[in-house]
Structures are given as C-alpha cells and as structure tokens.
Amino acid sequence: MGEGEATIVDLAENHERGGSLEGVAGITYRDGDRIRTNEPRALIEDLDEIPFPARHLVPFRDYETSSQDAGGMITSRGCVYPCRYCSSSLIMGKKFRFRSPENVVDEVEELVEVYGLHDIAFLDDTFMLHRPRAREISEEIRRRNLDVSFVTSSRVDMVQESLLRDLRNAGMSTIYYGVESGCQRVLDMMKKGITVKQAEDAVRVTKKVGVDVITSFILGYPGEKPSEMDRTIDFSIKLDPDYSQYSILTPFPGTPIYAELKSQGLIEDDWENYTVIKPVIKYEKLGLSRELIQKKLVKAYLKFYSRPRYLLKHSYMIRVFFETLYRTYIEPKIPFKKDR
DSSP, X not given: OOOOHHHHHHHHHHHHHTOOGGGOXXXXXXXXXXXXXXXXXXXXXXXXGXXXXXXXXXXXXXXXXXXXXEEEEOOXXXXXXXXXXXXXXXXXXXXXXXXXXXXXXXXXHHHHHTTOOOEEEEOOSOXXXXXXXXXXXXXXXXXXXXXXXXXXXXXXXXXXXXXXXXXXXXXXXXXXXEEEOSOHHHHHHHTOOOOHHHHHHHHHHHHHTTOEEEEEEEEOOTXXXXXHHHHHHHHHHXXXXXXXXXXXXXXXXXXXXXXXXXXXXXXXXXXXXXXXXXXXXXXXXXXXXXXXXXXXXXXXXXXXXXXXXXXXXXXXXXXXXXXXXXXXXXXXXXXXXXXX
C-alpha cells in the first residue's frame, strides 16, 4: 500500500529470513481465508535517497511501442488538493514532497548520456506546484547543456508565463492540464478548486509561448446534466489544445466520491470495468443511463478529433484517430477464436 520502495525491500528480507508477514508495514495480504492489513508505512521524506530506477535490468526493446526513444521519471510525490474523484493522494499522500533540482537533472543526464533518451516525460501529478523548484530544474538543464525535449503537467491556476518560457527554453515541448469540466458548477462539485477562466487563460498563455497543450476532461460526474457534458465537449474544442483526452468518471475505492456513491448503492464493483472508458455508476438511479454516458464519451472524441481544421493541422492524427476508435470500440466486440 502506498509507496513501495522501502516496503518491497522489507518484504524481501523478511521472506529470506522466513519471518511472518505480520511485521511488514505497508502491506495487505491473505492469511488463509482472511485478508489482513498491516499498519501503514511512513512516507519517504527525502526522495533524493531513492536510487534511480535500475533501467539496465529492463529489456526496453521488448516493450517498444513507437519509433521514438523516450523515458519517464517522477520528480515529486503527493497532492495537497481535495479533488473528490482523485486517488493520487491515497497512494502518495497529501504532503507535497520533491526531489532536489540537482538530483532530478542527474537522472535526466543519465537518461541522455547512458541510455540515449532525449524525449522525457515528467510524470508528476503537479510538476509546477513548487514553481521556484521547477525554474531551478530548467536552469540546471540549460547549465548542463542537455539536449532534451520533455513533457510536464500543471494545474491551470499555477501557470506563470515567465516560468513557461524558462521551461520551454530548457526543452519543455508539451504541458498537460487536468481541466476536467467546462462548467463551473461541475468543477465546484468536484472540488477542483479552479475556474473556467483560469483554464482559458492557462491554455492561451501556454500556446503564446510556443508549448503544445494536452487537456483532460471527465464526463458523467454525479449530478452533471447531459447539457453540461455537451458544454464541456464544446469548451474543450474552444480551448483548441493540441490534444484532448476524455474519460468517464470512475470512482476509485478510497476517494470521497466512491464513499458517497457506495453508501447510496450507486456503484457496481465489477473491477474489469474500471477502465475510465466504461460507466461503473448506476446512472439509471440518477435519471440518466450508462448508454448515454458512453455516447457522450464517443461524441467528445469524434467531435474534437474529426474537425477538418484540426486534421489539417495535425495530419498524422488521422491514422491515430481511426486506430484508436478501432481498438477501443470495434475490436473488443469482434468475436474470435483463441489459438490452441
């Protein structure tokens, strides 16, 4: 449960000694017919103490998914915000902890010099939560003259034009914004803590400094009206990001929205459907239907990515668009025989 670096070492050493699992903090395990949960493990305070991933042990070519060589890394953990649908803080805690700029860029340098990776994704939930640190990372990358292109993420209420320019000059090519809704009422229900205008301003200034934008949206939040879902779809198009992704509200266990819906008998616990593209809420009891929510998701992708102006600007997306539609909505419905 939670962070695994210290837990897995403790678990492995305990196994070698033949010890009992009762003393290993941070795990849940099966003991006969019972499920036991041990005490939680304290969060790692100094993230610089964690060694870099042992990438030399991974046969990356066996997992190659594109012609580009890219690497991912996490530079901070924890989220201080109360979004009712988000499970991130359940895993990494609500306290924001971060690696030092020097430690971060040391790993960037390793990816470049040792593994020849020049496209990097910073996979933090909120990379720019600590803006001075983000600026220091950009300065350290430039100081070492590293040839990298990287992707980051940010809340729309943390955007600062001068910081965006510094990051772009260090190699930032793309930024990811979790906008979630184009309707202020829905954002307030989510306890997202942002405004529609902040989303508009963030995307506008990001495009102004020459950085690509990815936005994400959630459809089917409990209490959301069909007309508000349509407003969100239209809003995503109005923002005109380079890419946009959509998902159906999926209440993961432990989140406030899960507890609320569970107490009302509004959730199905078929975990195979917890894919964020399948409805798991009993929308019929809310006056809607799962079929409607599914159609809104399809409508969002079709309306955003099938625009002629968009396809002219991003011509390579035509193939991606149709391949995604096929894999997501057509291929799963095709009956086939398993090889014997």
